Amino acid sequence: MSWILLTIYILNFLTIIAILFIERKKPVTAFSWILLLTFLPVVGFIFYPILGRNLRPNEKKSFRLKMEFDKLYNKRLHKEHLSSKNTIHKYNFEYEDLIKMNANAGNSIYSQDNEVAVFTRGRDKFTSLFKDIEEAKDSINMLYYIINNDKLGREIVKLLTRKAREGVEVRILYDHIGSISTPHKMFTALINAGGNVYRFSPVGLGTYTRINYRNHRKIVVIDGKIGYTGGMNIGDEYLGMHKRITPWRDTHLRITGSAVYALQERFLMDWSYASKNVNEQDSDELCRFFPVIQSKGSVGMQVLSSGPDINGEQIKRAYIKMINSAKESIFIQTPYFIPDDSFLEALKIAALSGVDIKVMLPGIPDRTLVYRATTSYIKDLLECGAKVSLYAGFLHSKMLLVDGKVASIGTANMDVRSFSSNFEINTFIYDKQLSSECSKIFEEDLGHSKLLTKESYHKRGLRIKLQEGLCRLLSPFL
Template structure:
C-alpha cells in the first residue's frame, strides 16, 4: 500500500467516525445534524474539515476568555443575587406595571444571561449612520480619560480614516484608547489604517486572529459593536464603521437603514464589562490579564461628562428613566443561546403585536415555532426584511422561511433598500435592540450583545420606528411566491439546506 492510499484510507476512516459521532453523540437538533451528515456524504474529506471549522463544537473559546468572564461576572454576581432574591417584591411594589408584567423575562435574563436589571438609564436611537457617526465622533473628541471601541467591521474608507484620525488625536492628548476589531469581519482592512493611532499611543488588537497554524476559530466571530467613552457613555447596535453605513458608498445604489443605541446611566457598566472581557481575551500582551487587574477601576461611580447640548443629536430626543438588561451570548457557551431564548420568551408573552426588523432571516426551528404559534393565536406578527440584500445567498436561503411563516399568518415586508437594524418589539411595551440577526449564525456562532428595554415610552418609540420603516416598504404577497419559476424555487430550497451554516 502506497503512502497516498494510506492517507486516503485514513481520511475516509475519519469521515466514517465523524458520521458515527453525529449519529450517536452530537447533541444539536436533528436538522443541524442531518445537514452535516449530508455534507460528509457528498464531500467526505472536505466535510470533516468544514465540521471542525464551522460546527460550533471546536475552538470556540480560550482559557483566557473563561478566566476573564469569570472575573467580570463575579463583579456583578452579588448585585444579581440580591436583585433575584428581591425581584418578587420589586414586581409587586406597584412602581412599574412593565416590571410587574415581565418579571419572568427579567428573572430569566438574570439567571440565564447573568445580567442585572439596571434602571434610570437615558436612551437615544440613531436610524442612520450619518446621525450616529456625527454624534459619536463629537463625543469621542470630548473624552477625558478613555475610549474603548469594539467593532466587527472597520473599513479603510473615509469614515474609517476619520475615526482613526480622531482617536489618534485623543491618544496623543493622553486619553487611553483601546480599539478591538474582528479579524474576519475586517479581513480586507489593512493594518496600515491603524498606524496613526498606534504611533499616537493607542492600542489596537484583533479578536481571534486567524493564521495557518490556527485557522479553527474562523467561524466564531465577535459581531458586537461597542463603544464606551470615559466609562460613562455607551454606544451599541447594528452599525459597523464604514461609508456604506453612512450612505456614503457610491458603489451601492440603495439606501442603508440601520439602528444604533446611545445610553448613559448604570447599564454602561455592562458594556464596559463586556468590552474588557473581549479585550483581555484578545490582547497579545500576556501581562494584561483581566484577572490580575482591579476591575473596579474601570467602573467610575461618577464623572463629569458633556451635556447633550454639546453633541449634534437627531431631533427625536432621548427616553429617560429606562430600565434595561444587557445580555451577551456566544459560542463559548455552546449549550445555551441566551439572546435567542430571551427573544422567544418575549414572543410567547405577546398579547397584541410582534414587530421584527432583521437584515437576514434564517431562524432556527424553535424561533420559527414561536412566531407560528403567536400568529395562529391572533397576534399581529409583522417582519421587515431588506428589499435589496447585501448578500444574495442569504436572500435565497430566507425565502422558504418567509413563505412558510406567511402561510400561518405572519406578514412580511420588503424594505425599499437595505435594512440592517436588528429589533424586536412586543406590544409596543418591551423591546430588544443589538447586534443579533434573526439567523442561526447570530443565535449560535457569533459573539453578540443585545439590550432588553422595559419601558412603555421607549417601546412606543420603537413601535413608531417600525411603522415608519414599514411605510417605506412593500408587503410580500402570495403572488410573489406563486409567480416564482420552478428554477427559482429550487434554488431557494437548495440554499435553505445550508441555512444553519450561514
C-alpha cells in the same frame, strides 16, 4: 489520485459516524453535513474541519477559561465597582419574569435611570459619536465586528489617534474575520500615539476553527459614562456610500445611565480575553472605568450577551420569552431570518393565538446565499398568518418589539449563527415611550416596504425556488 479520493471517502465516513454518535449536533445541522459529506465528499472534506467541527480541545479550553474568567470578573465588578454605584433595581413588574430570566441566566443587571437616543441613519449616529469622542477626557473603549479601511474608518482612527496624543486612553478591539480586508497597519499611528489595538480571536493555520466563532458585537464606551451599541459597524455603507446597495438602513443606540456599566463590563471582559491581560481585574485603576453616573433618565434596561463561551443561547431564549409574552403584536426587523425550530414554533404559536406578527426583511440582499436561505422561511411565516414586508433597500436593523411595550435592539440576527456561534450583545428596553418610538420607526419603514402576499410569493421562478431549497439545506454552513 485514486488513493487520495479513497482516503477522503474513508475519512468522510468516519466523520459521519462521529456526527451521528459522538458530536450530537442538532438534527437539521447533522443532516445537512451528512448530505454534503456524502454527495460532495471533496467539498465536505475541506469545509467540515473549518465550519462543522465543534471547538478543538485547545479552543474549548480557551473558551472555558474565558467563561471562568468572565464569571470572576463579573463577580468582582458587581461586588467592588457596581454595587456602590447608583444602579436602580426597581423592577418593571409587567416584565419581571423576563428581567429575572436575563438576570439569572446572563448576569444581566437591570437599571431604570437611562436616557436613550435611537439612530436610524448612519450620519446621525456617527455625527453624535464623533462629537462624544472629541469631548472624551479619560478613556475610549471601542469594539466592532467590522472597521473598514475606507473614508469613515480612517477618519475615526485619525480622531482616536489625536485623542491618544492628548492623553486619553484609547482601546480598540475588532474582529479578525469581520475586518479581514483591513490591514493592522491602519492603526500604526494610533498605537505609536499610545493607543492599544487588538484583533479578537485572530485566525491562522493553527487556529482555523476560530473562523466559525466571531465577535459580532458593537460597543463604544466613552469616559465610562456614554455608551453606544446596535447594528452599525464602521464603514462608508452606513453613510449611503455603498456602490451597489442603497439605502442601507440600520438601528443604533446612544445610552447614558447605569446600563453603560454593563456595556463597559462586556467590553473589558472581551478585551482581557483578546489582550490576554487577565491581571487587570486586580488593578485599582479598574475603578476609573466605572465612575458614578448622575443620570436623569427613566428608561428601564438590561444588556444581555451570548456566545459560544456561554452555556445556553441567552439572547435567543430572551427573544422566545418576549414572543411568548405577546398579547397583541410582534414586530421584527432582521437582515437574516434563519430560525431554529424553537424560535419558529414560538412565532407560529403566537400567530395562531391571534397576535399580529409583522416581519420586515431586506428587499436588496448583501449576501445572496444567506438571503435565499432567509426567503425560504417566508413560506412558514405566511402560512401561519404573519405579515412579511420587504424593505426597499438593505435592512441591517435587528429589532424585536412586543405589544409596543418592550423592545430588544442589538447585534443579534434572528438566525442560528447569531444564536449559537457568534458573540452577540443586545439591549432589552422596558419603556412604553421608547417602545412607542420604535413602533413609529417600524411603521415609517413599512412605508418604504412592499407587503408580500401568498400569491406574489408563490409566483417566484423555479430557479429561485431551487436556490432557496439548496440554501436552506446549507444554512448551517452560511
